[in-house]
Amino acid sequence: MNSKFIIAVDAMGGENSPKKIIDGIINFSKNKNDIFFKIFGNKKIIEKNLSSSLKKESFQIIHTEDFVKDEDSALMGAKNKKTSMWLAVESVKNKESDIIISAGNTGALFVIAKLNLEMIEKIEKPALSGLWPNKNGMNVVLDLGANIECSEKNLIDFSIMGTSLFKALFPNEEPKVALLNIGSEASKGNEIIKNTYNKLSSSSKNINFKGYVEGNNIMSGDVNVIVTDGFTGNIALKTAEGTSNFITTELKKILTSNFMGKLSTFINMQNFKLFRDKLDPRKYNGAILIGLKSPVVKSHGSTDSIGFSNSLSVCEKILKGKLIEKIKENID
Amino acid sequence: MNSKFIIAVDAMGGENSPKKIIDGIINFSKNKNDIFFKIFGNKKIIEKNLSSSLKKESFQIIHTEDFVKDEDSALMGAKNKKTSMWLAVESVKNKESDIIISAGNTGALFVIAKLNLEMIEKIEKPALSGLWPNKNGMNVVLDLGANIECSEKNLIDFSIMGTSLFKALFPNEEPKVALLNIGSEASKGNEIIKNTYNKLSSSSKNINFKGYVEGNNIMSGDVNVIVTDGFTGNIALKTAEGTSNFITTELKKILTSNFMGKLSTFINMQNFKLFRDKLDPRKYNGAILIGLKSPVVKSHGSTDSIGFSNSLSVCEKILKGKLIEKIKENID
Numbered sequence: 001m002n003s004k005f006i007i008a009v010d011a012m013g014g015e016n017s018p019k020k021i022i023d024g025i026i027n028f029s030k031n032k033n034d035i036f037f038k039i040f041g042n043k044k045i046i047e048k049n050l051s052s053s054l055k056k057e058s059f060q061i062i063h064t065e066d067f068v069k070d071e072d073s074a075l076m077g078a079k080n081k082k083t084s085m086w087l088a089v090e091s092v093k094n095k096e097s098d099i100i101i102s103a104g105n106t107g108a109l110f111v112i113a114k115l116n117l118e119m120i121e122k123i124e125k126p127a128l129s130g131l132w133p134n135k136n137g138m139n140v141v142l143d144l145g146a147n148i149e150c151s152e153k154n155l156i157d158f159s160i161m162g163t164s165l166f167k168a169l170f171p172n173e174e175p176k177v178a179l180l181n182i183g184s185e186a187s188k189g190n191e192i193i194k195n196t197y198n199k200l201s202s203s204s205k206n207i208n209f210k211g212y213v214e215g216n217n218i219m220s221g222d223v224n225v226i227v228t229d230g231f232t233g234n235i236a237l238k239t240a241e242g243t244s245n246f247i248t249t250e251l252k253k254i255l256t257s258n259f260m261g262k263l264s265t266f267i268n269m270q271n272f273k274l275f276r277d278k279l280d281p282r283k284y285n286g287a288i289l290i291g292l293k294s295p296v297v298k299s300h301g302s303t304d305s306i307g308f309s310n311s312l313s314v315c316e317k318i319l320k321g322k323l324i325e326k327i328k329e330n331i332d
Numbered sequence: 333m334n335s336k337f338i339i340a341v342d343a344m345g346g347e348n349s350p351k352k353i354i355d356g357i358i359n360f361s362k363n364k365n366d367i368f369f370k371i372f373g374n375k376k377i378i379e380k381n382l383s384s385s386l387k388k389e390s391f392q393i394i395h396t397e398d399f400v401k402d403e404d405s406a407l408m409g410a411k412n413k414k415t416s417m418w419l420a421v422e423s424v425k426n427k428e429s430d431i432i433i434s435a436g437n438t439g440a441l442f443v444i445a446k447l448n449l450e451m452i453e454k455i456e457k458p459a460l461s462g463l464w465p466n467k468n469g470m471n472v473v474l475d476l477g478a479n480i481e482c483s484e485k486n487l488i489d490f491s492i493m494g495t496s497l498f499k500a501l502f503p504n505e506e507p508k509v510a511l512l513n514i515g516s517e518a519s520k521g522n523e524i525i526k527n528t529y530n531k532l533s534s535s536s537k538n539i540n541f542k543g544y545v546e547g548n549n550i551m552s553g554d555v556n557v558i559v560t561d562g563f564t565g566n567i568a569l570k571t572a573e574g575t576s577n578f579i580t581t582e583l584k585k586i587l588t589s590n591f592m593g594k595l596s597t598f599i600n601m602q603n604f605k606l607f608r609d610k611l612d613p614r615k616y617n618g619a620i621l622i623g624l625k626s627p628v629v630k631s632h633g634s635t636d637s638i639g640f641s642n643s644l645s646v647c648e649k650i651l652k653g654k655l656i657e658k659i660k661e662n663i664d
Binding site: 133134135145148149180182189190214215216217218219220230231232234235236237238239240241242243244245246247248249250251254255256257258261263265267268270271272274275278279 | 522600
């Protein structure tokens with residue numbers, strides 16, 4: 001058991017849990033022999049959802065009756081030290097697990113993580129990073145909302161952490177870092193961004209810095225590690241989500257508004273499915289809080305078992321890609 | 333002539349000018365008898381593009397050889413006081429025109445406008461506002477990039493100016509103001525946003541304040557006057573543009589990737605055209621710099637004559653809707 005990577009899973013958070021969590025584990029763990037799951041939550045309910053396809057030697061249930069409610073405030077959710085979320089984080093703290101994943105209350109998860117896990121030396125603030133599709137593949141974008149205000153040092157740390165995460169997730173691709181800004185010229189933006197630009201441009205660090213990227217080029221694929229403060233990153237991410245929803249809803253409404261439309265959409269169903277698949281948010285499921293000595297993966301609360309399974313795949317890549325070691329090597 | 337509204341048109345800015353400018357004027361002025369155009373630019377080239385459908389009594393050409401180049405820096409573009417842009421702004425300053433429109437160099441236009449036109453009393457900063465579609469119609473969003481950093485007073489001014497602009501453009505709809513933020517609870521956001529929220533919530537001003545809006549709800553249609561600082565607004569706008577481009581490009585690629593796809597897309601062409609029309613950026617063309625004693629309308633440099641014509645329609649609505657008077661009434 002000890003030569004396996006151990007994922008601590010909070011089974012009780014998010015919609016339709018623990019069913020989707022267990023289904024996600026079952027789906028993910030097909031043909032995996034090197035991952036062990038410590039599953040935290042109500043043993044009785046979890047066992048009801050288990051199937052024989054999950055091998056007995058690949059998991060362990062740690063029973064607790066308590067769990068953090070989705071509607072709890074972050075601090076309220078972090079008060080009870082017997083919740084499945086707290087115990088899962090604690091098992092990483094005690095080095096009994098290698099990484100923690102939850103689909104539960106985001107605020108509580110981050111507070112519990114920060115209370116239990118130390119920061120990586122010389123990193124001042126953890127950042128919430130996520131995956132965002134681009135024309136050629138995938139971006140890592142950070143910070144998506146952990147820090148409303150960021151200093152130059154924070155943004156430089158994010159560049160290093162984002163580069164390390166990108167390398168762990170996509171080992172065959174070259175990370176290209178850019179600062180999200182309102183123009184592409186060096187003179188654009190606020191003082192913090194300009195100073196960060198200057199420091200990154202002259203840095204000898206292991207950062208492949210490409211300058212600024214504007215909002216309309218996040219998905220162009222020219223860069224793939226996009227660094228920003230948590231306020232701006234959160235606005236950008238949610239605006240993209242809203243735009244995507246708006247367009248696909250309008251498209252569906254208009255394309256099927258009459259008989260010919262319905263007919264041709266039916267004929268083209270296979271391609272529409274490909275299109276839907278390309279934009280499927282379950283593919284990008286899993287935000288990663290990095291900066292702590294163990295990464296914390298937050299699956300979207302409303303995702304399903306496929307989405308949760310994809311987040312488990314992010315956990316696996318982070319562990320096998322030695323994310324934390326990569327960050328430590330590059331920070332100074 | 334003097335009972336007409338007078339629009340000062342810089343004919344020399346943007347791609348394919350002055351042709352698209354003149355075509356835009358011709359297209360817009362069909363059946364309009366109460367608008368007069370002062371057209372600034374190279375008389376010879378402008379006259380070449382004129383057609384008899386533009387009535388002689390509805391325009392005047394003010395000749396100048398000089399014009400601001402698109403690639404000039406803002407300050408460089410504002411140095412020459414004989415450019416078509418400068419002269420057009422000056423004609424508003426001298427009360428010979430009521431509003432100025434240009435498809436030229438944005439930075440230069442704003443510098444020239446600020447040099448020539450006074451601010452409305454008690455407004456500290458002008459804001460760049462734009463139109464942004466939502467599920468039920470259209471949003472006014474400001475600031476889209478004129479001010480990187482904004483105080484509470486600025487954001488409150490923007491709320492008043494945005495409300496006034498919305499009323500001028502959509503007189504039959506109710507303006508609903510919201511602050512763009514990273515959460516919907518009162519406790520979310522930075523200090524400036526929280527203080528602005530508190531002041532707007534308890535304000536007796538003529539602002540229909542609805543609280544915060546997150547990026548994913550900009551297009552939901554629940555609110556329609558969206559207030560933010562110029563950095564955040566610019567990032568949000570461009571991220572939406574980039575997302576929209578990404579999705580429509582992917583859609584086109586996938587839906588026509590095989591014979592059945594091409595066939596069904598052909599069958600459904602009418603509906604695809606409706607969809608394209610719904611998202612047509614020419615409909616939202618025209619950013620408006622408000623806060624000066626005369627509004628300044630900036631048409632997108634790359635738009636065509638239809639887009640420019642739509643910007644002229646924005647000018648008309650601003651004048652007939654008495655935008656500046658509305659702002660003055662509501663500011664304190």
